[in-house]
Amino acid sequence: MCGITGWVSFRHDPRTQAPVIDAMTSTLTPRGPDAGGVWLGEHAAIGHRRLAVIDLPGGVQPMPDQPDDPAVVLSYSGEVYNHHELRARLRNLGHAFGTRSDTEVVLRAYQQWGEDVAEHLDGMFAFAVWDVRARRLLLVRDRLGVKPLFWAAVDGGLAFASEPKALFAHPGIRPRVDADGLREAYSLLFNTGPTVWSGVREVEPGGTLVLDRDGVRERRYWQLAARPHPREDDRDTTVDRVRHLVAAAAHSQLEADVPLCSLLSGGIDSTVLTALLAGELRRREGPGERIRSYAVDYSDQAEQFTGDVLRTGHDTPYATEAGAYIGTDHSTVVLDPLALLDLEHRRAVVVARDSPIGVGDMDTSLYLLFGEIRRHSTVALSGEAADEVFGGYPWFHNPKALAAPTFPWLLVTGDEAAMPLNPELDLRIGEFREDTYRDALAAVPHTDGETATEHRQREMQHLSLTRWLRQLLHRKDRLSMAQGLEVRVPYCDHRLVEYAFSTPWSLKSFDGREKSLLRAAGAGLAPDSVLHRPKNHYPATHHPDYKRGLQDLARDALATEQVRALADETLIKPCLDTPPERLQWGHRLRLERVVDLALWLDHHRPELVL
Structure with a gap:
């Protein structure tokens, strides 16, 4: 790398x-x-x-x-x-x-x-x-x-x-x-x-x-194509084929002449992957060989955790249980929530991304996690992309998202979460989104005879794999490489992606839940508590002192003339006056992006041609 x-x-x-x-x-x-x-x-x-x-x-x-x-x-x-x-x-x-x-x-x-x-x-x-x-x-x-x-x-x-x-x-x-x-x-x-x-x-x-x-x-030279699912691949055969493809991708990516580890969050994606890696490592090196695994947590999380639109539970107990079940050398990197307010850490993240758009404390914590991992390992394997490949996100299952005439993630991370831009700029982002969405749907391949459900789910998966996934891969690449850590993503193996993309939605959701195929393929590789756990996004701190400190950083950012020229103060200032414990996730992310904008402008000093 x-x-x-x-x-x-x-x-x-x-x-x-x-x-x-x-x-x-x-x-x-x-x-x-x-x-x-x-x-x-x-x-x-x-x-x-x-x-x-x-x-x-x-x-x-x-x-x-x-x-x-x-x-x-x-x-x-x-x-x-x-x-x-x-x-x-x-x-x-x-x-x-x-x-x-x-x-x-x-x-x-x-x-x-x-x-x-x-x-x-x-x-x-x-x-x-x-x-x-x-x-x-x-x-x-x-x-x-x-x-x-x-x-x-x-x-x-x-x-x-x-x-x-x-x-x-x-x-x-x-x-x-x-x-x-x-x-x-x-x-x-x-x-x-x-x-x-x-x-x-x-x-x-x-x-x-x-x-x-x-x-x-x-x-x-390559792009997603819609192909008929093999007639001979019934449910059991499809599950076996998925397990084989995931295992083959994991095994092929285990090679390194430097220390290697796995990212183990306690979700189904990373647990199944880590189990396959651990088994292959024991086969190659001997029954006593143990792969290192890492999870991230915050010092206040057990006491302060509150559910939100992206998170339903505390990761650490599940990650610890998964590590013990698999037999990994497991570590939890515990971060101080207040360290996420350190402007030098945040500046390092913005410099790594070369962009003002990120996810605030979740970027900073990932950057710090990678720094801790790099002390012991040079290569890490991640479960990124399993949600896109196997239909794990809520928008695959939410009737409102399926019916919405726009990119599904905007229902969660749209105007409420993006930093609002100064209306005097007249960027017409709404029209831009409509035009882009129309073009994006036109690029989705289909097969003959698709039902309305299959047709819409193929659109959702194509949008997720060709757009949403790209920003996740950028995030993981930039923040890991800024710490000199290589992160591999076996679920991005193109043969697995191609097979899953052409698998009917009725098979992808045969048990009435998200990621049916991966859950079935992972049977025996992970504890039942993990296999049946609902989707949980990357953890964020819930400490009120972090939210209070974030409000202070955002106030300082708004004191910058260039920030005020780009940001809509009328929509941001109410977020500064909200009691920290009542600050909603979307409004909090809005403040995160104001802070990042100020750091980005200060570092790059771009010429603004508006």
């Missing part, structure tokens, strides 16, 4: 601007604390920061195909989980290898298959290949968009990076925000392509970008 960056120009020689690629690369040091390097050529400058996970001495980057006169140079981030099979296949095709790294497998795979390389890779990845002789840049992003990849035009070409902050170290790219960017950020629609930053775009998940003298070409 690493950070990549660089630029290509057909008008300038990057070899005369070595300090620029050095500066771009250094911004990504948290993503790659173990090593860094650059490569300079006539038209390309390539940078890399490395978090060493596989083949510690052999995976040095940027990686040329040969040291003296390279034809191809690679800067790669991520993990390719089928690299052993690909290495054997490429050897049979005549390729020689000098390392054990998956990086070299990607390099040789490009030499064999060119722009079609991504279709041979299974994993999470974002990489850049500079083909010296063809004078061609290839950017590639994994199918679900687990690893980020951004780009922007520069004179005579383009620059790319794992994070926008690296682009802003290039003199041709300025941190500029216009009305379109604010709409993208605050509409909470999670488009990919455009970003909050004017001129900065993402490579699409499952997409490639090619730059040569003819210009820029983008292509999707």
Whole structure:
């Protein structure tokens, strides 16, 4: 896991601007604390920061195909989980290898298959290949968009990076925000392509970008398709198939030459995953081997917990029970709620995200959790995406959400939770949401003969997998990599996602509840209390002193002229006057985003073109 960056120009020689690629690369040091390097050529400058996970001495980057006169140079981030099979296949095709790294497998795979390389890779990845002789840049992003990849035009070409902050170290790219960017950020629609930053775009998940003298070409090599569920796959067969696919994904992602652990929240997703990992580890290393597992809690949670729209219970007892049931080396990282008010922690989170939009204390606590885990482990596996894959969110089951003519999460995290913007900006976010929703539904694939229920549920799942999940993956990537921790997400295995997406809703909900297939597939892997526990979101502190401190931070934020120019004070100030113990979750999140906006403006000092 690493950070990549660089630029290509057909008008300038990057070899005369070595300090620029050095500066771009250094911004990504948290993503790659173990090593860094650059490569300079006539038209390309390539940078890399490395978090060493596989083949510690052999995976040095940027990686040329040969040291003296390279034809191809690679800067790669991520993990390719089928690299052993690909290495054997490429050897049979005549390729020689000098390392054990998956990086070299990607390099040789490009030499064999060119722009079609991504279709041979299974994993999470974002990489850049500079083909010296063809004078061609290839950017590639994994199918679900687990690893980020951004780009922007520069004179005579383009620059790319794992994070926008690296682009802003290039003199041709300025941190500029216009009305379109604010709409993208605050509409909470999670488009990919455009970003909050004017001129900065993402490579699409499952997409490639090619730059040569003819210009820029983008292509999707993978996207969700609706296929008929196999006729022979009845309920029992489907459950067996799901268990096999989840287990295969988990087992393939267990490889590392560094300490590895699992995130165990006490929910069904992480518990089933951890059980599969623990079983495979014992099979490989011996019956006494125990995987480390981690949960997060707050020092006041047992006494202060109160249910809200996203949470129904206290996680820690379930996580502890699950760890004991599975036999993990389990730890609970207990955070002081008041530490979440520390502006240095919050600033670090905003800097990591490069965005004013997050979830406040839940981001800060995740960042601190990852910091504690990194003291012992370099790789963690997470249950992210199971809700999207198996229909776990309330909006899959709530008639009001199913009937709403808008993105379903907006019923929970819409205007009430997003920081309201100054009406004088006239951003027309309502119209933007309507237009985007119409386009999003038009992109949903369907099969012939779908019932009305199947048709609507396929829409809900497609929206969840192609939009809602993307912001969760961004969050997990940015906050983990800011601590130098690699987080893997087995439920994002594209074969599992494809199979589940094409499975009828009647099978996904056969027991009348959320995640029926995963619950059935996890039988025997988790305690019954966990298997039948309702969906619970990431925990938040409920301490009234935290809420009181948050109100103070938001008051300070509103004292900033730029914040007042962007925020609607008339809707924010009542939240400041509410007694802390009565502050609702949505209004609290509104204050969190005011604080984050002030920190983002102060750090990036963007040019606002409104």
